[in-house]
Amino acid sequence: MYLPVKPDKVCVVQPAENQTIAELLERKSVRVFEPTPIPDDVKETILACGFAAPTAGNQMLYTILDIEDEQIKAQLADLCDDQPFIATAPWVLVFLADCRRWFDTYREAGDDPRTPGVGDLVLACEDALIAAQNMVVAAHSLGMGSCYIGDILENREKICELLTLDPWVFPATLLVFGYPTVQQTRRTKPPRFARQYIVMKDRYRRLSAEELRAMIEERGDQFDTFVPRFCARKYSSTFAQEMTRSVAEYLQQFAGLEKES
């Protein structure tokens, strides 16, 4: 059930020995779901696993929007690089990095807290992603598929309006959940880069041209044909440029906010 790139180097625990490890290794993204709804108690279990995740200072620096409104789901599908499966996914959650809740809490306690900065925002984003990944792992262990939608970072103006986001609240990621179709469960998990290109000892260094080529080729892609096509599709593409613009404006706006009176 797990296809390691280099079995002798990458995976040393046999899946059967540890259920959790096996699940972490085998889990892959699912974008086609059965229409079966997810029972409420299963949702609550998955949420509880998110809440149980590590969180800076036990602060839970995130808010989760449970999107049930069909019109909002449809608009999200449109705004997130036109991915219709978001509109029909059985469970759609937006994870917000929330620098508002604690600010208001401090104010309510009579403090005069400093304006949140981008450092607070990054920490809150990280908190949100840690919780999100616990939920992805929990969902998989309960037979459920999931997919991250990074495109929630795009179209800032419309996303803010649609979800009535506070200026100190940032849409860190979107997750869709549902029971996978049979075809999806049979899909091969894409192989990852080998360890030697990802892990470095003590200090950062740029990879050499030879290493970059080997990294791509060893994964099974032909460097000179795959890379330019991938660049056009993932990096030079309209959605990637829109994401860059959108996030830059989020951060600019965030950094430029005046302290509220």
Added chain:
Amino acid sequence: MYLPVKPDKVCVVQPAENQTIAELLERKSVRVFEPTPIPDDVKETILACGFAAPTAGNQMLYTILDIEDEQIKAQLADLCDDQPFIATAPWVLVFLADCRRWFDTYREAGDDPRTPGVGDLVLACEDALIAAQNMVVAAHSLGMGSCYIGDILENREKICELLTLDPWVFPATLLVFGYPTVQQTRRTKPPRFARQYIVMKDRYRRLSAEELRAMIEERGDQFDTFVPRFCARKYSSTFAQEMTRSVAEYLQQFAGLEKES
């Protein structure tokens, strides 16, 4: 082994029914480790679980620094808000959001890619955190403790120099791993906020004063005494202000970089 805030509302799966869920719920941060070294095969298994995590476009937008140099560990302990247990932790990993590797890959393939933007940086940070959390979960399932050190965001100038970071590489988080002491395993996991303050339906809204008070009190803390002390310790503190400054400069520098010739 799991202490839910409100057992009737939060946790519906009994731990014994699903090992993975039980582990996600019970896992707590560990800051005191036995001196026992971590066997290489265990490290490789944990890394493999990180690599297997969801990653945008299968890009693995991160680099992991395995810090073995004792002097670097000691300096990191100092620069990360003076936390000496980092220096003695058996395994110290810095997770870098890496916008350099793919840029160089595109260049090597003859492309003229756009300069990475803060949108690319945020996406890479998220990728790094998703992988990191898979490793935290894997480590726990193998009896190992871990702790996130968000303070790696501080002291930009010194961290960049110490780890020879590229301008398009950002230290997203630091994780320490090791076998927990008996006292650490007996520590009670801190209760989280109740679901109703974290999950909202369809749209964001600010919590009312009453809700903010109830959120804190229901977790077991007295609002008017706990909140001002927490604000002083976590938000108005020197380290929090340093984090805010440091990240702002990382982003400013990142956004202001000229395209390389």
